[in-house]
Amino acid sequence: MDSQQQYEALLEKWGYLDNSLAAKRRREARALRMQKLNTLAKQTYSFLSKAIKKATARPQTLKQAA
Incomplete structure (x- = not known):
């Protein structure tokens, strides 16, 4: 397991979700x-x-004219 996977596993364990894709969709919708x-x-x-x-x-x- 590399460091990125460890980091993501810790975030998941601590209850943090990766919402970068959702944030990108919100930005695109707002721009539209x-x-x-x-x-x-x-x-x-x-x-x-x-x-x-x-x-x-x-x-x-x-x-x-008259």
Whole structure:
């Protein structure tokens, strides 16, 4: 038994679990949620800025020549 195996056996004996894989999954899931949220924020900003520009544009009144 090498030192790594001894270390892992001691951790298991003491009740510590190796949760590095679970932590990695949580980090990846968090990163994916943040990416989706960032995309949603960009799309919302784009939509609102276009709507505001359209709403604030002055209507052009054309006068007909008599």
